[in-house]
Amino acid sequence: MSEKCREYIIPVGEKQIFITPQILEVIHEYLHRPMGLEELAKKLGLETWEEAYEFIKRVPAWIMWMPINMWRMRLEKEGCLELFESSSETAGEA
Secondary structure: OOHHHHOOEEEEOOEEEEOOHHHHHHHHHHHHOOOOHHHHHHHHOOOOHHHHHHHHHHOOHHHHOOOHHHHHHHHHHHOHHHHHHHHHHHHHHO
């Protein structure tokens, strides 16, 4: 994995969350609609609201406010999207 792609992985406790377009959709939903940290944690697959809080604190603001289509294009251009999709498909098969 390239160094650039590693910048888009947010460590939260024992987990690491790669900021995919789907994760960015959840972030946008959190920013624009009434949603508590408990619900955010559930949508992100985290165990507690504290982990959701740590995640939101660590996501760079420039990513948080980026339109999803632009984010997808950026990940594709940098080769990060393919890396994540291939690893998640493999994990899903196991």
